[in-house]
Amino acid sequence: MEKGQIRKALSGFYYVHSDGELIQCRGRGVFRNRGISPLVGDFVDFVVEGNNDGTITAVHERHNELVRPPVANIDQAILVFSAKEPAFNTILLDKFLVALESFHIHPIICLTKTDLLTSEENEGIQQYVKDYQEIGYEVIQTYKSDPEILVKIEQVLDGKTTVLAGQSGVGKSTLLNTIMPSLELKTGVISEALGRGKHTTRHVELIPLAGGLIADTPGFSSFDFDTLEKEELTSCFPELQRLSEDCKFRGCLHLKEPKCAVKAAIENKEIKQYRYDHYLQFLQEIIDRKPRY
Ligand SMILES: Nc1nc2c(ncn2[C@@H]2O[C@H](COP(=O)(O)OP(=O)(O)OP(=O)(O)O)[C@@H](O)[C@H]2O)c(=O)[nH]1
Numbered sequence: 463m464e465k466g467q468i469r470k471a472l473s474g475f476y477y478v479h480s481d482g483e484l485i486q487c488r489g490r491g492v493f494r495n496r497g498i499s500p501l502v503g504d505f506v507d508f509v510v511e512g513n514n515d516g517t518i519t520a521v522h523e524r525h526n527e528l529v530r531p532p533v534a535n536i537d538q539a540i541l542v543f544s545a546k547e548p549a550f551n552t553i554l555l556d557k558f559l560v561a562l563e564s565f566h567i568h569p570i571i572c573l574t575k576t577d578l579l580t581s582e583e584n585e586g587i588q589q590y591v592k593d594y595q596e597i598g599y600e601v602i603q604t605y606k607s608d609p610e611i612l613v614k615i616e617q618v619l620d621g622k623t624t625v626l627a628g629q630s631g632v633g634k635s636t637l638l639n640t641i642m643p644s645l646e647l648k649t650g651v652i653s654e655a656l657g658r659g660k661h662t663t664r665h666v667e668l669i670p671l672a673g674g675l676i677a678d679t680p681g682f683s684s685f686d687f688d689t690l691e692k693e694e695l696t697s698c699f700p701e702l703q704r705l706s707e708d709c710k711f712r713g714c715l716h717l718k719e720p721k722c723a724v725k726a727a728i729e730n731k732e733i734k735q736y737r738y739d740h741y742l743q744f745l746q747e748i749i750d751r752k753p754r755y
Pocket residue numbers: 574575576577578604605606607628629630631632633634635636637648649650651652653680683
């Protein structure tokens with residue numbers, strides 16, 4: 463029995479990477495019966511049968527998985543956000559950050575379309591960049607055909623499995639094409655109107671790049687708070703999480719509890735008011751959510 467990782471799935475075959483080779487494997491019938499379907503990114507056991515062919519016999523436990531693109535065991539996401547067109551929006555940014563944190567996918571913020579900013583607009587944006595860097599997020603700034611982009615993200619990609627995430631039109635495909643010109647993804651096509659993205663016919667593949675793996679299909683373009691519990695929200699805001707260790711009560715939601723370190727930090731202007739406001743807004747969305755049965 464051998465071990466490897468599924469790097470690509472196509473027409474009923476899984477291409478398992480093992481010892482520097484790609485072995486074409488079939489899934490076993492048992493997967494279909496149990497409703498498990500192997501995903502790109504899965505670490506698997508397989509048996510070799512004949513010349514570079516094999517059968518997957520077991521799928522190892524997943525660290526996480528995404529639906530769009532369908533890929534498992536992701537370390538990090540490059541969260542693509544445009545500085546303009548569509549406008550930079552901290553609520554949406556925080557929503558994506560919370561989503562990724564809740565999936566245990568490390569977010570890296572990539573600000574695109576910086577070429578569209580006037581110097582005045584850029585000043586405003588740079589203030590936000592500073593805010594997010596102070597929280598601890600890495601922020602990469604770039605624009606279409608930025609000749610420096612690979613240098614900027616090389617270190618980030620090294621040793622990690624990365625996906626690109628972000629809302630429609632922010633430049634995800636443009637960025638992927640710049641770092642991997644051989645992909646030739648279509649850009650600027652508004653396809654969501656038909657209810658199906660232009661990427662649905664593409665098969666996701668994990669491609670080696672700069673010492674890591676990157677999913678060739680961007681995705682993860684929206685998120686609601688369906689699966690998040692209100693007690694988990696603090697941990698999705700790194701600066702609140704750090705402070706909450708000093709809150710008097712375990713499970714403090716930082717609303718009106720006495721001796722709350724988060725409220726104190728707001729008073730002292732140690733953390734940004736808008737981040738706390740977004741925390742409150744998301745908390746309310748979770749509280750108002752219809753119970754799931
Ligand atoms: N001016 C400018 N335009 C850009 C930049 N990046 C992307 N665009 C344009 O923005 C539009 C959308 O870019 P895409 O790369 O298709 O965006 P996307 O995030 O892949 O969009 P979806 O596939 O809908 O999710 C295209 O017309 C791009 O040419 C940039 O840095 N500067």
